Amino acid sequence: MAERRGKGAGEARSDPRGKSGMLRVKMVLLGSSGVGKSSLALRFSKDDFKDSAPTVGCAYLTQLVCLHDATLRFEIWDTAGQEKYHSVTPLYYRGAQAALIVYDISNRESFMRAQLWLKELEKQYVPGETVVGLVANKSDLSSSRQVSLQEGRSLAENKGLLFMETSAKSGNQVSELLLDIAHRVKLSSREDKGLAEWREADCVDMHREGRPRPLSSCCLTIGL
């Protein structure tokens, strides 16, 4: 099954080439419960482009992002932030091209948890292959700020992550964040052998480094 993913990725390669170079980007939102992941996801999908379908849930959303030379179709996967589901979360981010770790600037605890998420994620991804962003949300609550801008920024810089302070409530910096990610995803795809080969390389590396059998191995570890 390890080989299968490589091959499967080759098949999936058909997608980005399909509509004049449209890339499908799977982006996972991580972070404690209540930091505003879902609101952020809703913002992402509503801001610039109208989503025709009425939203029943905001756990899975899609958004098109047009850069000057390519169109990216973001598939935004929200995850359950409660601590008890922490152990099953790795299932979500296999095969993801982008991951956002979200914390709440008015909640110190969520920042600590964000660092845990980051550690967990670092076990799974290869730097340069997956775009990881640290998002300081709820910038509108700066009066009750518990995590300074500098703290977040230095953490991101240490780990080489994208950093952005946003407000899902007011929509401040949200579209900038998405554009920034889009550029980075585009860039990381350029660093490889080109657009066509990108997915294959990505996926092969992902599983070589991470879990060779994403599902079964998860089931095994958790089945104990």
Added chain:
Amino acid sequence: MLDRRCRSRRSLPPLCPASREMSQKSERRGIHVDQSELLCKKGCGYYGNAAWQGLCSKCWREEYQRARQKQIQEDWVLAEKLQREEEAAYASSQGVQQPQPSLAPFSKFEEKKTNEKTRKVTTVKKFFSPSSRTAPKKAPSERVEKVSGVRERHGETLLRDLRGMFAQPWEMVAPTEESHEGKTPSPSISRQSSIETDRVSRDFVDFLKNLQKPGREIHKQCRAFIESMANKKDLGADEQSECVQDFYQNMSDRLMTHFKGSSERVERVMDQVEKYIMTRLYKNVFCPETTDDEKKDLATQNRIRALHWVTIQMLCVPVDEEIPEVSDNVVKAITDVIEMDSKRVPRDKLACITRCSKHIFNAIKITKKEPASADDFLPTLIYIVLKANPPRLQSNIQYITRFCNPSRLMTGEDGYYFTNLCCAVAFIEKLDAQSLNLSPEDFERYMSGQASPRRQEPQAWPQAGPSSSPGLSQVYQSLDLLAGLGARQERVLEGARTLESDLISWQESVEREVQEILEKYPLEIRRPASAIDSDNVENDRLPPPLQPQVFAG
């Protein structure tokens, strides 16, 4: 030549007129046929017939009967095995009582099981009655061409039996399927699924007709692949998965060049290819014996059963089942996730999960009046899985993982919901006291069945409300009645006990009184008079006793 014909007439009375006609025909046309070629292949000396695979009528009948007998025996064994399995599963599902907040999903599951059972039984019956009665009588004596009439009369079952006997004289939609099915050792299973298989292959052929020449090519490749897979039955599940994924890969690469990069069209064709192939391969690759899928299924099923006491509150599920619309969505979600097992194509299974998830989102949205987030969705999905206890859950997940187009699992909406289901199952497997906000002691007691969380909050009973099933409210009523009866019995017992103690104390008091009286008036027994007359004072005044007098008479 003449002499041979005479011999054939004389010595082969059971030979049907058709074969005679045939030999005459060959004579007339002057085709030279060596005598040895015309004789029965068994070497009995009689003439053979091509329609009977070169055997004479007698040998053919023997051969045929033997094959039939063998097949019937095999079918019996299989039917019995299925029956046993069904019964065992049925018994075990009945054995454990499930005092869940709502009994609807459980009963549905039972219903489904029963349906399956009856379906299987009727299939077996169907197979035995017409084919075993009619086939041996008619098949040897009838010409191959006439069998097509039999086919209409006796339907699919008989057709399939005969098909194995004759070398496929008529063309069906997909000849591969026949040869493939002929090889399978479990005829009754193949028969059971044959109607669906036929329908799918017809649809596939219809679909490919629109593609004309490449369509034929695709069909040929698919058939070849299925045939090659039939020889790989003993391979491990992972190898089989690899074969299928390789095939998908090659096929889509070829389609890609053919359609000049139109991924939508490729996807459409690939969906059909997947449907066709997996419908055929399903019974060989779903929960294969080479894996421990079945064991995992049972473990998960038992685990979910053991967790029957988990409530909405413990999982923090934001769903209020008292709202009729919400409970409706919950029931639909449960039905969908159970239905997954009945689908054969991985994509159809995924569609069931997606439908289930949509119902969950609706339920949450109605309850919370805002779009559900993943924080709400995952716990609710876990709750639904616990309530539904979907049959063969692990097998289904493994099957989808192995044989679904991988891009669909990693990305896209279906992929997202499938991932959530995997998370839910993983969570259920490792669920502990902490994840339900319980103390380890409580968790242990609930798991071992020593206590039920419900017992401790009896005020929760009347809250059942109109939304829950009538059976449940009846249970609650009975429980209330029982509780009332218990209290009354208690009172009666208490009364009896007071009565008993009253009686005891009364007896004691009576005894005491008697004693007192006895003490107060001690019994003095006077000496009785020794002679009756001793103290009779006035005796002296009595006249002397009469003396007997003698009268002279």
